Amino acid sequence: MHIGFDISQTGSGKAGCGYFAHAMIGAMLELAPEHRYSLFPSFGNFYFDAKMPMLNPYFGNNVHYGPRHLTRELSAQFWNGSSVENSLETPSIIHSNNFWCPTQLSTGRLIYTFYDMGFAVDPCWTTETNRVGCFEGVFRSSITADWVVAISEASKKHYLKVFPHFPDERIRVIYPCSRFSDSSAEGKRPKALNGVEPGKFWLNVGTVEPRKNQRRLVEAYARYLSLGGEAMPLVLAGGKGWLMEDFQVHLNELGISAQIVMTGYVSDDELIWLYRNCYANLYPSLFEGFGLPVLEGMQFGAATLSSNTTSIPEVAGDAAILLPPEDIEGWTQAMLGLAVDKLERDRLSAAAVEQALRFDWRQSAAALLKLYEEALASPKRRMV
Incomplete structure (x- = not known):
């Protein structure tokens, strides 16, 4: 497989979404190094970190980086272009991890990670700019994504409640896990x-x-x-x-x-x-x-x-x-x-x-790789 994977939020300031993407790509590179991996330091126009991928590089014989953009405007221009798949050398899988969602993919299977929609539950929980940006990405996923990865059963249920037009057989729960690999670590007192x-x-x-x-x-x-x-x-x-x-x-x-x-x-x-x-x-x-x-x-x-x-x-x-x-x-x-x-x-x-102990990144990454194979064996979803 040629796997295109969004790592835009995995830099030094990463939060929950970034930890998910970081751990998943790390575990996949360990479990399945035979695939070709194209890692995207920028992805869309909602989130942008000009220092990626220097802050957090990934290594492997089959690891390559997609285009790096120096401004949010250049990133938006590239990712909204009509020839983006050709420019990326036509990945068979394109996996979005930062809420933004492309709509123009014609051949590659679009996988979209859905975290939560707290921003749509209570307007007091975030800003208007963040709420609009997040909702736009999630809504676009409901129209164009071939598969959605939900990080919990609760998130899956909420997604399908808000977007009943999305086929429930194409949403899969894959749990995040701890960022810490050494459970015996003592840490350092702040x-x-x-x-x-x-x-x-x-x-x-x-x-x-x-x-x-x-x-x-x-x-x-x-x-x-x-x-x-x-x-x-x-x-x-x-x-x-x-x-x-x-x-x-x-x-x-x-x-x-x-x-x-x-x-x-x-x-x-x-x-x-x-x-x-x-x-x-x-x-x-x-x-x-x-x-x-x-x-x-x-x-x-x-x-x-x-x-x-x-x-x-x-x-x-x-x-x-x-x-x-x-x-x-x-x-x-x-x-x-x-x-x-x-x-x-x-x-x-x-x-x-x-x-x-019930949560393990290797198990989650194996489930994601299996989902990629299932997505490639299935026809692309028709855009709603």
């Missing part, structure tokens, strides 16, 4: 936690933004403290996202600023240390396509309290305490209970490690 005793802090990982629900989390934490909960600090590990400019004001109003540690962006080594040494990992997200911080925390034995919505129960299984994300009192009581029940915390930690 400087922001100097003086904080290991095992004596609550943890929340993720961009501080409305969809991740940190506002309700800190309200539950404030009530936990007011009811006499052990005074372990709450560590928020992630940068500030959109629409959260007043978050520090909210902490001040709750009177808990001194008990909150905001690390900002953390390295992978620092994140491993946080997962391994937290008392529990708290993940009250309102909506997820998958929920990597749940899985990655479990990999390092973090006892977990998480939302019971969307995809998160698929990830957590029976190894976490699942709670409605809007139930502030429920989160408060769960934290109070777990803080005094060390045996339950240890049970959750052991169960978390077992649950994390």
Whole structure:
């Protein structure tokens, strides 16, 4: 096969989408080096990183790079052109991973990774520009993609609900997995936690933004403290996202600023240390396509309290305490209970490690390669 694969989001600033693409191409190169791989440092006009692929190169005898563009405008001009397939030497598979979707492919099978449509659920969760760009790409996929890869059963169900015209037999669930290959790694303490005793802090990982629900989390934490909960600090590990400019004001109003540690962006080594040494990992997200911080925390034995919505129960299984994300009192009581029940915390930690073993990149990459073969053996889907 000649596999064309979008790596546009796999640079040094990658987030969930970028980790999915990065791990998938790495595992495919290991499992099936006999195929020809064309990797696309830029893909479409929605996302653009001028430094790719220098920030994160991939190696192999059959690995080649597609055209590199120095500006978003040049990328848009190329990818919207009528002769793009010929310019790419006609890949048999073209796999989109960054929400943008081409519409003019005549021979290659278009595979589209669908993460989630949280941007369409609540306008308060993102900006108008991001919402329009994401929805345009997902909508175009419903019209032109030959196959869709959904990252959870919940995402698959949501996609088919919004786009009932897409054939359900052409959407396949392939799970992401942890970015961390060494489960025995100890990690490195972030400087922001100097003086904080290991095992004596609550943890929340993720961009501080409305969809991740940190506002309700800190309200539950404030009530936990007011009811006499052990005074372990709450560590928020992630940068500030959109629409959260007043978050520090909210902490001040709750009177808990001194008990909150905001690390900002953390390295992978620092994140491993946080997962391994937290008392529990708290993940009250309102909506997820998958929920990597749940899985990655479990990999390092973090006892977990998480939302019971969307995809998160698929990830957590029976190894976490699942709670409605809007139930502030429920989160408060769960934290109070777990803080005094060390045996339950240890049970959750052991169960978390077992649950994390269910997710493996090699299995996911093998499923994707099988999907490519199935796509090539099937006729191209007619554009709606």
